[in-house]
Amino acid sequence: MELSTLVTFTTGVTLLTCLLAVMGLHAYSSGRAQRAALVDRLSQTGQITVGRRRRFRNLDRRLRSTKLGRKLELKLAATGLDITPGEFFVYMLATVAALWLIGQAALAPFFGPLAGLLGVWAAMQFLSWQRQxxxxxxxxxxxxxxxxxxxxxxxxxxxxxxxxxxxxxxxxxxxxxxxxxxxxxxxxxxxxxxxxxxxxxxxxxxxxxxxxxxxxxxxxxxxxxxxxxxxxxxxxxxxxxxxxxxxxLSQVNMTSYAVPVLGVGALFLMNGVKAGALDRMTGSPVGQAAVIIAFALYAVGFVLIRRMSRIDV
The missing domain is CATH 1.20.81.30 (Type II secretion system (T2SS), domain F)
Known part of the structure; x- marks a missing residue:
């Protein structure tokens, strides 16, 4: 008898919680709709200026005062992205740190800095791609x-x-x-x-x-x-x-991206076949030099394929 009472009580509390959650969600959505309508009405009359709340304002202000920050601001303006130089710089650093840790954990400690440099290059390429x-x-x-x-x-x-x-x-x-x-x-x-x-x-x-x-x-x-x-x-x-x-030229462009991807995939395959192989390979200066030369050759191949497939009209 006590078990059935507990089940009934639990069921009632669950239904009440679900009901309150639905009411809260409805109130939240209606409040957002009313706020959006109010902001739209006030923005049309010029009483307020609609804009996204910016993050990292202090860093953004300091970065804009430098030559690098001004160049970055011009690049972002050409892409049309709604992001400040400070926000982009922080997001790029976070991406570099994540790739650094992933490269160290998944491959070998030597690949951490290389993955970080890859993150910087990928961020710049993303801006160029958005601009183009x-x-x-x-x-x-x-x-x-x-x-x-x-x-x-x-x-x-x-x-x-x-x-x-x-x-x-x-x-x-x-x-x-x-x-x-x-x-x-x-x-x-x-x-x-x-x-x-x-x-x-x-x-x-x-x-x-x-x-x-x-x-x-x-x-x-x-x-x-x-x-x-x-x-x-x-x-x-x-x-x-x-x-x-x-x-x-779409197939040629895909080939230019597939070449470096195959190289990175070969590293994961090598480390998966024999655990610790990359650690031993990059443990000597000769192995490190070989890895750097290989990455440089992949980069040269990528650039050459892109150059050869470029046709100016």
Missing amino acids: KRIEKFINQLPELARILANATQAGLALRTAIGMAAEELEAPAGEELGKVAHQLALGASMDDALGELADRLPSRELVVLVTTLVLSNRAGGQVVSALRNLTETLEERKETRREIRTQ
Whole structure:
């Protein structure tokens, strides 16, 4: 009898806990929705500025005052990532420390520093990849951008007004970048300087051609509408050509990444077949030199394959 009473009591407490958990979750979700609606309403009226809470502010402020920090800030600005130099630096150090420990534990103590250097290289490659990805996306939007500018100027709007209109109609990254240009123009910057900074942030041949066309047309008062119409057709053709080249070179690009992965996988396989083999191999200067030379050759192979597969259009 006592056992059945205990079971009933436990069941009741469990059901009550589940009920309270559901009520709490409902209250939490409704509160977040109300807060989001309030923030959205206040941000539209300009009473508050919406932004993510930044971490490591002191480190970020000190890092921005250095030359390395300023270069890192420019790289992050080109990637479009919502992250500060201080946050990226801390995350990179955490990744380096984790890879260092994993390399020491999984392979041998000698591979710890090598894994840490690999983490630094991977972080820089991630920024380069994000920047190139943003540039590619911006290039794909250039035909639509040229078309909007041509239609706006044909309707009698000034080029400054046409840029602001394009910033509102286009999605990121073109909308964000043109918004920066429109903001600079509103603050009194010249058309040459504002568009020149845009070309520096997202360097590409297509953007340079568009910027040159706009600058020359604005400076000399040429036929900007006809120039933009012709440029739109050219950009559409280049867009299709780049897409075909990227498709044909996808296998080569995968090979460039597979080569170093196979080398690292061979190390794990060697250590798995015979435990402690890497410890004995890296215990002598000759073995350490051999490992360093092998990693250097894998890096050279990766770079050469990437260079050979690069086709400038």
